[in-house]
Amino acid sequence: MTPTLASFESLSWIxxxxxxxxxxxxVHIAGIALLFGNLVLFELRVWGIGVALPVDVLQRVALxxxxxxxxxAAASGGVxxxxxxxxxLANRAFLAKMGLLVAAGVNAAAFHGRGGSRRLDRVARLQTALSLGLWLAIIICGRWIAYL
Structure with missing residues (x-):
């Protein structure tokens, strides 16, 4: 059974x-902090900062x-x-945020699919820079939801 907008009415009291x-x-912001903070930490390592930290160990913990x-963030955002x-659904910033989330997911899948954390090459650095940019844009769009 596919949910409809009417089926969400029971949560409108929130x-x-x-x-x-x-x-x-x-709760949503705390989830974003955990997500973004750890991604930045891992991406700094991909860019060559903190080379004393083994990539595989950092990846396992940070990711x-x-x-x-x-x-x-997804659970609280869903509620x-x-x-x-x-x-x-009528808010442009929300729709942009959702599109950017899809792009971030595709980028992450591409990074891990090609073994970017093992390669640590130029493409891996570009993908992590793109990741950082996408997540910053997601955060910006999330804040703009209240104003558009």
Whole structure:
């Protein structure tokens, strides 16, 4: 059964509750911090900073923590979306954010698919720079949602 906008109406109370939506935003930001902070740490290593840290060990810790952060951000973002989907689907910043999330996922899959963390070559550095740019744009679009 495919959910419809009407099926999300039971969560609409979140928007009007004085603490629920702000609490979700805090959880969302904490997830983003875990995600983005660990990606930056790993990307710095790909760029040659912190060469004393073994890439495989750093990748295992940083990327797992990034995935936990992504899961937290996605779950809290999903609940925020479900609380007012019609408004968000009409918001250009939200739509841009979703498109950028897809692009970030494709870039990450391409990086790991080609073994970028083993190669640490120019392409890997370009992909991590693209990752950083995409995630910064995602964060910017996320903030603009409230203003567009």
């Amino acid at each position: 928007v009007s509750h004085p603490y629920a939506y702000p609490a979700l935003e805090v 797992r923590t990034s995935l936990v952060g992504f899961g937290i 925020m979306f479900a609380s007012h989907p019609g408004e968000l």
